[in-house]
Structure formats: C-alpha cells, structure tokens
Amino acid sequence: xxxxxxxxxxxxxxxxxxxxxxxxxxxxxxxxxxxxxxxxxxxxxxxxxxxxxxxxxxxxxxxxxxxxxxxxxxxxxxxxxxxxxxxxxxxxxxxxxxxxxxxxxxxxxxxxxxxxxxxxxxxxxx
Numbered sequence: 001x002x003x004x005x006x007x008x009x010x011x012x013x014x015x016x017x018x019x020x021x022x023x024x025x026x027x028x029x030x031x032x033x034x035x036x037x038x039x040x041x042x043x044x045x046x047x048x049x050x051x052x053x054x055x056x057x058x059x060x061x062x063x064x065x066x067x068x069x070x071x072x073x074x075x076x077x078x079x080x081x082x083x084x085x086x087x088x089x090x091x092x093x094x095x096x097x098x099x100x101x102x103x104x105x106x107x108x109x110x111x112x113x114x115x116x117x118x119x120x121x122x123x124x125x126x
Contacts, residue, residue, distance in 0.1 A: 003046045005039050014038065017080045018071070032059040032067065040064040 006014065018034050040058030044051065051061040058064055071077055088094045 003043055006035070006042065011035055011038075013084075014080065017083055018076060019074060032063050034067075037064050037067040041068050 015034060018038075021031060021034070036057075036059050040054055041064060043049075043058060044054060044064075047053075051065055054061045054064060085094065089096070
C-alpha cells in the first residue's frame with residue numbers, strides 16, 4: 001500500500017492537539033508548516049527510511065526532525081495517540097481483547113528449548 005498522506009478531515013482532527021507556534025523576532029527562514037512536518041514524520045514511520053531519504057516536499061530533514069524532537073519533549077504525540085485511542089474506543093472500533101503491544105510469535109531457530117531460572121535480584125523486584 002502506497003503512502004498517501006493525511007486527508008484534510010484527518011488533519012482537522014490532528015491540528016487541534018498540536019501546540020501553537022510562537023513567532024520570534026529572529027531572522028532566518030519561517031518555520032515549516034505543522035502539517036508538512038507531521039506528514040514528513042509519518043512518511044519516515046511508514047516507509048522505515050532513514051532521515052536522509054526524506055523527500056524535499058516535507059522540508060529539510062533537520063527541520064522535520066527538530067519538530068519531532070520538540071513535539072516529543074512536550075508529549076504532543078503521546079497526547080495525540082491517547083486522544084485518538086479514546087475516540088476509537090468510544091466508537092467501539094478498538095477490540096481491546098485482541099490488542100498486542102509487542103511480541104514474538106515464531107520460534108527462535110537458535111533459541112534455548114527451555115528458559116533458565118531468574119536471578120534472585122530480579123525475582124525480588126517482581
């Protein structure tokens with residue numbers, strides 16, 4: 001499936017969760033649009049490509065990465081994720097009985113056939 005970007009309807013729901021950008025009196029280029037940065041971040045996540053391969057239509061890789069860091073420091077992406085999960089849950093579109101966070105469902109070819117005993121310190125912390 002090819003990457004198509006965010007629809008206008010999706011963007012309207014997303015942008016309300018993003019912090020307002022303050023204008024500065026510094027010189028230099030104007031900041032990239034939030035949508036441009038957001039779609040650039042999603043493109044990286046969708047494709048798994050390195051930042052060096054970010055297409056020019058999303059702006060410079062350093063500017064998009066810097067915006068990602070700003071949003072990560074302010075927990076913007078976490079808040080956005082929570083808001084959409086709550087919305088989907090309210091609409092009963094999430095099957096919480098079938099959600100997986102992380103897991104391995106295949107056998108490791110060189111893995112052990114049995115697991116060893118936990119260390120004493122680890123057992124005590126559990």
